[in-house]
Amino acid sequence: EVQLVESGGGLVQPGGSLRLSCAASGFSFSDHYMDWVRQAPGKGLEWVGRSRSKVNSYTTQYAASVKGRFTISRDDSKNSLYLQMNSLKSEDTAIYYCARVEGRGAGYMDVWGKGATVTVSS
Amino acid sequence: SVLTQPPSVSGAPGQRVTISCTGSSSNIGADYDVHWYQQLPGTAPKLLVYDNNNRPSGVPDRFSGSKSGTSASLAITGLQPEDEADYYCQSYDSSLSALVFGGGTKLTVL
Numbered sequence: 001e002v003q004l005v006e007s008g009g010g011l012v013q014p015g016g017s018l019r020l021s022c023a024a025s026g027f028s029f030s031d032h033y034m035d036w037v038r039q040a041p042g043k044g045l046e047w048v049g050r051s052r053s054k055v056n057s058y059t060t061q062y063a064a065s066v067k068g069r070f071t072i073s074r075d076d077s078k079n080s081l082y083l084q085m086n087s088l089k090s091e092d093t094a095i096y097y098c099a100r101v102e103g104r105g106a107g108y109m110d111v112w113g114k115g116a117t118v119t120v121s122s
Numbered sequence: 123s124v125l126t127q128p129p130s131v132s133g134a135p136g137q138r139v140t141i142s143c144t145g146s147s148s149n150i151g152a153d154y155d156v157h158w159y160q161q162l163p164g165t166a167p168k169l170l171v172y173d174n175n176n177r178p179s180g181v182p183d184r185f186s187g188s189k190s191g192t193s194a195s196l197a198i199t200g201l202q203p204e205d206e207a208d209y210y211c212q213s214y215d216s217s218l219s220a221l222v223f224g225g226g227t228k229l230t231v232l
Contacts, residue, residue, distance in 0.1 A: 035221070037167075044123065044226040045159070045167060045210050063220055097166055103173060106214035106221060108157035110178065112166040 002026035002111050004098050009116030016088050020116050022081040022098030027111075030054060030076040033101035035109055036083050038094035046094075048072075050101065051081060066092075088120045124149060125211050125224035132230040133201045141227045143194045143211035149222060151192035154214040158187055158196045161208045161226075170209070171196060198229070206231045 008020040022034070033056075036048040049062040051072045060072045071084040081098050096116050099109035126144040133139040143156060150156055158171040169178050171187035174194065184199045194213075198205055211224040 044208075045161075045212075045223045047212075047221040047223065050221075061219070064218070103155075105155060108155070108169060108172045108212065109159075109167075110169045110172070112168065114166050 002100075004100065004111055004113035006096065006098055006113045006116035009096065009118050011119045011121065012088055013122050014088060014090060014120055016120070017084070017086045018088065018118060019085070020083040020096055020098075020118070022083075022113060024079045024081065024100070027100070029074075029079040033107065034074065034081045035099045035101055036072060036081075037097045037099055037109065037112075038092075039097070039115075040091070040094045043094075048083070048096070085118070088118075090120050092118065093120045094118060123225040124215055124218065124222040125213060127209075127211060127224035127227045129225070130228045130230065132232055134232045135201050135203065137201050138197065138199045139201060139229065140198075141196045141209050141211075141229070143196070143224050145192050145194075145213060145215075147192065148217040149192075149213045149215040150189065150194055152216055154216075156187065156189050156194035157212045158185075159210045159212065161210065163207070167210065201231050203231050205229060 003025045005023045034051045052059045069087045073082045098113045100111040101107040102110040155173045159167040160170045161167045174189040175187045208226045215222045
């Protein structure tokens with residue numbers, strides 16, 4: 001069964017850091033681009049960033065709202081994706097989903113995890 | 123949002139509804155594909171339509187997508203109570219160099 005499971009969410013103070021993990025199973029993780037998408041309470045979906053595969057040199061891409069504060073990495077040997085979040089702000093409070101990317105061009109997200117909740121508050 | 127969706131739509135069981143997704147020349151109008159996701163209350167999003175008009179296996183043919191110019195649409199025919207959910211369109215924007223979502227549309231089945 002194709003599955004993504006996020007972990008590492010929690011409560012953090014403004015200015016703090018947190019690292020989310022996403023464990024993949026049931027598919028060839030190393031062959032896929034992977035995305036992080038977030039959803040603030042009662043709001044819509046917001047793309048956070050992307051990790052490309054080894055074929056594309058593991059390059060990353062970020063939304064303007066998180067660029068310079070968030071870092072996406074991956075460990076293909078562990079079938080895992082990570083999101084390092086620094087200098088957290090209250091507006092980063094959200095459910096964070098990891099998603100598998102499929103398809104041509106910029107692609108689409110065909111498999112989603114259940115999400116990890118991040119709360120930034122003092 | 124870069125992609126504009128109506129905040130809400132509604133319909134009676136058995137009826138047909140459409141959800142629009144309006145973009146611009148830097149996203150949908152630049153011939154980037156549009157994808158649609160369904161988010162049931164309290165759950166993660168689920169891919170509903172990809173590459174403008176294709177359905178993943180398991181998605182009923184009551185759901186269909188189309189794209190023209192700078193806009194796209196999701197049509198749902200034969201509305202069922204279980205279709206009550208939030209629906210999001212997604213594409214790529216070359217000006218932002220980012221994937222973009224619509225603001226979401228809440229579908230109510232009356």
